[in-house]
Every structure is written in C-alpha cells, then in structure tokens.
Amino acid sequence: GQNIDQPTEMTATEGAIVQINCTYQTSGFNGLFWYQQHAGEAPTFLSYNVLDGLEEKGRFSSFLSRSKGYSYLLLKELQMKDSASYLCAIMDSNYQLIWGAGTKLIIKP
Amino acid sequence: GAVVSQHPSRVICKSGTSVKIECRSLDFQATTMFWYRQFPKQSLMLMATSNEGSKATYEQGVEKDKFLINHASLTLSTLTVTSAHPEDSSFYICSAPSGREQETQYFGPGTRLLVL
Numbered sequence: 001g002q003n004i005d006q007p008t009e010m011t012a013t014e015g016a017i018v019q020i021n022c023t024y025q026t027s028g029f030n031g032l033f034w035y036q037q038h039a040g041e042a043p044t045f046l047s048y049n050v051l052d053g054l055e056e057k058g059r060f061s062s063f064l065s066r067s068k069g070y071s072y073l074l075l076k077e078l079q080m081k082d083s084a085s086y087l088c089a090i091m092d093s094n095y096q097l098i099w100g101a102g103t104k105l106i107i108k109p
Numbered sequence: 110g111a112v113v114s115q116h117p118s119r120v121i122c123k124s125g126t127s128v129k130i131e132c133r134s135l136d137f138q139a140t141t142m143f144w145y146r147q148f149p150k151q152s153l154m155l156m157a158t159s160n161e162g163s164k165a166t167y168e169q170g171v172e173k174d175k176f177l178i179n180h181a182s183l184t185l186s187t188l189t190v191t192s193a194h195p196e197d198s199s200f201y202i203c204s205a206p207s208g209r210e211q212e213t214q215y216f217g218p219g220t221r222l223l224v225l
Contacts, residue, residue: 042155096118096218
C-alpha cells in the first residue's frame with residue numbers, strides 16, 4: 001500500500017533549528033513536496049525534490065533520499081511565525097498526490 | 110485516518126465542453142470543503158470554499174460562473190469547469206477540514222485536467 005509518515009507534533013524554541021522527517025512508501029515517485037499551512041489558510045509551497053540531495057532556500061532546506069524513501073525539512077533560526085503545520089506530499093507514478101497527515105510545529109519563546 | 114477522494118483522477122476533454130470533478134469525504138462529514146488549483150511545482154491556489162447547503166465563496170479573480178461548485182451533501186462537493194479551455198488545464202485538488210475545531214485538513218489526491 002501507499003503510506004506517508006511524519007510526526008504529528010513537534011515543539012522547538014525560537015532561534016533554534018528543527019528537522020521534520022517524512023518517510024514514504026508509494027507506487028512510483030515523481031517528486032516530493034513540502035508545504036507550510038497556517039490555520040485557516042491555503043498551503044504555501046516550500047520545496048520540491050525529485051533528485052537525491054539537499055536543496056537550500058534561505059532558512060529552509062529540504063533533503064531527499066529516494067533509496068531510503070526519506071525526506072526531511074530543516075528549518076533554521078526559527079521564528080514565531082514558523083508555527084504552522086508542515087505537510088509532506090508525494091506525487092506517485094500516476095501523478096496523484098499522496099498527502100502526509102502533517103506535522104504541527106509549535107515554536108516557544 | 111480520514112480520507113478524501115476525488116473522481117476522476119484524470120480527464121481529457123475537448124475545448125468548450127464541461128467537466129465535473131467530485132470530492133468526497135469517505136469517513137467523516139464535511140460542512141466545508143476547499144477547492145485548489147496547483148500550478149507545476151508551485152503552491153496550491155485556493156479557488157473557492159464550498160459550503161454545504163449554501164453558496165460557495167470564491168476567491169478574488171476566480172470566475173464563479175466558470176467554476177460551478179455544488180456542495181450537495183455533507184460528504185460530497187463537486188466542481189464543474191464549464192466551457193473548458195486549454196488554459197484551464199491544471200491539477201485540481203480538494204480538501205476538507207475535520208476535528209472538533211476543524212483543525213486538521215485532509216487533502217484529496219487531485220484531478221488532472223487536460224483540455225485539448
């Protein structure tokens with residue numbers, strides 16, 4: 001079957017670094033997305049990985065290992081506004097999106 | 110966990126025809142559902158909020174007469190793209206909130222529309 005796992009909730013301190021993991025088992029792979037979603041708003045695109053390795057965009061980085069079915073989103077220099085849900089989604093061989101349940105990130109001062 | 114399904118998963122149609130996309134919540138009731146459009150490798154753009162028993166709320170710039178939304182029951186919302194044109198070709202995704210305070214969003218797998 002198809003499955004995406006990510007932690008339900010994480011807590012971190014303002015100014016620190018946090019890594020949100022996502023593991024997956026899907027029928028085919030056409031890329032992995034990370035989205036940020038604040039309550040009541042549409043998700044915001046953060047990153048798209050289709051090749052192995054680390055992609056850095058400012059304070060956010062995303063890593064992919066296709067052989068391990070594993071990705072992580074790394075957030076540095078955490079700010080209070082980073083408190084949100086972070087969604088991992090895989091595009092499978094049929095170009096369908098399979099969504100993780102999301103990780104609620106709580107930032108404390 | 111809660112599941113949201115969409116049908117069809119992909120559709121190819123001729124320009125000028127209408128296409129209906131269904132969004133169903135499979136094991137929970139949803140008084141509200143959201144419709145998004147995704148551009149390649151980009152954000153989901155919220156198109157409209159579907160409300161059971163009342164009119165949908167459309168985001169600015171989204172033509173309500175072109176994208177007809179019907180929330181017929183607590184488990185079904187439909188998006189009809191009327192008189193489709195090639196520029197309407199995209200990936201359409203729905204989501205439904207669940208939980209006591211509607212705090213969790215469940216997303217459908219998406220419908221890929223190609224208008225020839």
